[in-house]
Amino acid sequence: MKVLGACPLDCPDGCSWVVDVADGTAVGLRGNKEHPVTRGALCVKVNRYLEQVHSPERITHPLRRVGRKGEGRFERITWDEALDEIATRLTGIVDEYGGEAIWPFHGTGSLGYLQGLEGFSGRRFFNALGASLHDPTICSIAGSTGLKYTLGTSGGMDPEDFTRSKLILLWGTNPLSSGHHVWKFVQDSGAYTVAIDPVRSRTAERCDEHLAPLPGTDAALALGLMHVIVSLGAEDGAFLAAHTEGWPEFRGRVEEYTPERTAAITGVPVERIVALGERIARTRPTAIRASQGMQRHAGGGMALRTLACLPGVTGDWAIPGGGLHYSTSGHFRLDVPALVRFDLLPNPVRTLSMTRMGEALLETTAPPVKALFVIAANPVGSNPDQRRVIEGLSREDLFTVVLEHFPTDTADYADIVLPATMQPEHLDVIAAYGNLYLVWNEPAVAPPGECLPTTETFRRLAERMGLTEPALYDSDEELANQLLKQYDIDRLRADGFLKIDPRPVPTDKLRFVSPRAAAAGHDPLAGYTPPADPGDGLVLISAASHYFLNTTFGSNPELRRRAGEPTVMIHPDDASARGISDGDPVTVANERGSFDAIAEVSDAVRPGVAATPKGRWAKHTGGATVNATIAERDSDFGGGAVFHDNRVQITPHPST
Secondary structure (H helix, E strand, O other), X not given: OEEEEEOOOOOOOOOEEEEEEEOOEEEXXXXXXXXXXXXXXXXXXXXXXXXXXXXXXXXXXXXXXXXXXXXXXXXXXXXXXXXXXXXXXXXXXXXXXXXXXXXXXXXXXXXXXXXXXXOOOOHHHHHHHOOOEEEOOOXXXXXXXXXXXXXXXXXXXXXXXXXXXXXXXXXXOOOOXXXXXXXXXXXXXXXXXXEEOOEOOHHHHHOOEEEOOOOOOXXXXXXXXXXXXXXXXXXXXXXXXXXXXXXXXXXXXXXXXXXXXXXXXXXXXXXXXXXXXXXXXXXXXXXXXXXXXXXXXXXXXXXXXXXXXXXXXXXXXXXXXXXXXXXXXXXXXXXXXXXXXXXXXXXXXXXXXXXXXXXXXXHOOOOXXXXXXXXXXXXXXXXXXXXXXXXXXXXXXXXXXEEEOOOOOOHHHOOEEEEEOOHHHOOEEEXXXXXXXXXXXXXXXXXXXXXXXXXXXXXXXXXXXXXOOHHHHOOHHHHHHHHOOOOOHHHHHHHOEEEOOOOOOOOOOEEOEOHHHHHOOXXXXXXXXXXXXXXOOEEEEOOOOOOOEOOEOOOOXXXXXXXXXXXXXXXXXXXXXXXXXOOOEEEEEXXXXXXEEEEEEOOOEOOOEEEOOOOOOHXXXXXXXXXXXXXXXXXXXXXXXXXXXXXXXXXXXXXX
């Protein structure tokens, strides 16, 4: 039997897959050949997904902690015991502190709108209790907010239109390791390709050209390229007059960023800036693919806001195959309010920031966080300031429930661990953020042991707590129908995927001067905000691994073997100055924390920059990962994370 499903992982591609089932067991998994983006191919990570499903390490029964927090020692209990304990503890916390003392902490371990996706799963239940809201600031919010200031939407061009492009700028993105399906459209275009990335990534090695700006200087580079275009008189006057606001003011800012000034800021040679600016000026259509990594710094929102101005200056927004692609989420017409039901809140409640977990657990009062539910997340491995996150999770007075598949670093700090189903075992809906397809996930097999869909867990918990709101007991099919009322759900379920109609981009006029930005207290004029880490040393980038997806697959034996030991890449000049040779064990540190790695001396990283892949589990790497060095500090827009605004010292171990 073949069952159509959808990859749930935090990747832009939102792949459609086919599960082969024999005797009630999933025995094969492959990409759906009929899906125009998936085209029958999955990635190196998801090709091993069934190993995760069948892993002997999988959690299949409720567990109660019997050791100290962090030790990872648990005993098996029944679902009745687990539900009784959770219901009793939550009731007591609500009675003493109020519902806001409960924090449902949702991650992107699943992008399913029913079983995961940053807070949609279980949100009705938590609303009925008056729990704090969860702000999912860890991924893309700074860039999305910046794009809305410029374009009125965070939705960009359809990546399938890359096949029409003549020039493609792959800006701060490495699709051959993260979201590889867009590369097919890049190849099909025959376009001249330019990678803009401080590291010569797998993707950069395949491009026609590679520029390596200093991290966090992307907006300055965009302004410098626009300066070259304007100096050639190559701006699209007709588009600017008809479809933009604030061009005279923005032109003045562009004129400030001469190639010489831009080179001084970015570290990109003047002649390379001029040459690329001239190429953009004479090439229509030009497309830009930018991803989340480039906005994880102090000026990240401004970087995307300004980058979206470039196709406005050239008029590419009006040309098929031109424009910018960051996220397509803004194009979907999903009825999320009907799904999450914020109207069930008994009164207004506070919002807690995902990327300030340490602060919230250690410093928040009135009320303090007394109960934490971790759903589709592993914050010990994924959040900034790992030391403070662990300190907060170690509080004995914090009642922590983790819904999980595996004994992650975070699960080790739980009081109760609940076994969650994996994608072939439940119903779900995926909306890709890297293309325009909805994907349906039909359950293919029964779950192992006592694993439950997250939706069913909260239905049972609502019943155990005596909650009478009928909406808390809606079935998964009812939830899907409420979410998808704008779409043909029968066709979606039958075909497995459905392409949606995009919204206009820009939604009205492209705004070089944004009243919305001004109202939020920001510079109304698009520009450049520099990185802000006050520390000394090298700028450390912790980009996506080729073998892990965030911390998903961090326990997979084969992918861990392929990934090898933790490494940090350092330029030969920087290594020589520190007495470091290729293969040396080193310590990477700043005032927040440290981790150990093996030095990889290579000119694939530019001078002044170091790079290490993210996705490791702390328990596998001596108790700390790169996130031990990351600050709990907000980006400019939306409170986003600053993973790449991070300065460190790299020193050889004393024994080397």
